[in-house]
Amino acid sequence: MVEERRMGAYERIYQQLQPLIAEKSPNLVAGMATICAVLHAKLKHHFWTGFYFVSGPDELHVGPYQGSVACQVLKGRGVCLASAIKKQAVVVPDVHAFPGHIACDSRSQSEIVIPLLIDGIVVAVLDIDSDKKNQFDDDDIQPLEKILSLLQPLGKNGRPRLAVC
Numbered sequence: 001m002v003e004e005r006r007m008g009a010y011e012r013i014y015q016q017l018q019p020l021i022a023e024k025s026p027n028l029v030a031g032m033a034t035i036c037a038v039l040h041a042k043l044k045h046h047f048w049t050g051f052y053f054v055s056g057p058d059e060l061h062v063g064p065y066q067g068s069v070a071c072q073v074l075k076g077r078g079v080c081l082a083s084a085i086k087k088q089a090v091v092v093p094d095v096h097a098f099p100g101h102i103a104c105d106s107r108s109q110s111e112i113v114i115p116l117l118i119d120g121i122v123v124a125v126l127d128i129d130s131d132k133k134n135q136f137d138d139d140d141i142q143p144l145e146k147i148l149s150l151l152q153p154l155g156k157n158g159r160p161r162l163a164v165c
Helices: 004-024 028-042 079-086 138-149
Strands: 048-056 059-066 073-075 090-092 110-118 121-130
Touching: 004 028, 004 138, 028 048, 028 059, 028 121, 028 138, 059 079, 073 079, 079 090, 079 110, 079 121, 090 138, 110 138, 121 138
Parallel strands: none
Antiparallel strands: 048 059, 048 121, 059 073, 090 110, 110 121
8 A cells, every 4th residue: 555655745746747737848748758757756766757658559669758778669568568458557566577577677676557548549658667676556556647647638639749850
């Protein structure tokens, strides 16, 4: 069970992010980057905090993140793909016990992945890793889903459009 202090932190983070996303984020990628920065800075058990975009039926590509260097492409297996396919959160207390886990950083020990659904379609997943086991449980899901809901208005036009300079 998530400690009461963490639940309070999630609510404070939501209150901080709400105006930042609604009033200042020009697009989905900017909103995602802002969420990553705030979650990573405010929740000390986060070792890696980031997004992966769905890029096909069994492939994800890295998006905005905070932490050590990420896997650029996740293909065919892993916690993030399981979450995207199931369209639901996946909590992994010990990543070494998850069949098909992809270790982008060997220091990662536990993980939670929350899908970002826009109009019922998974466009990305929020992936959070900790360097300690048992850092996430089902009580983390609802507050993280609430935070991700801030992105839905930014993603209503489908996948993010990136400008080419």
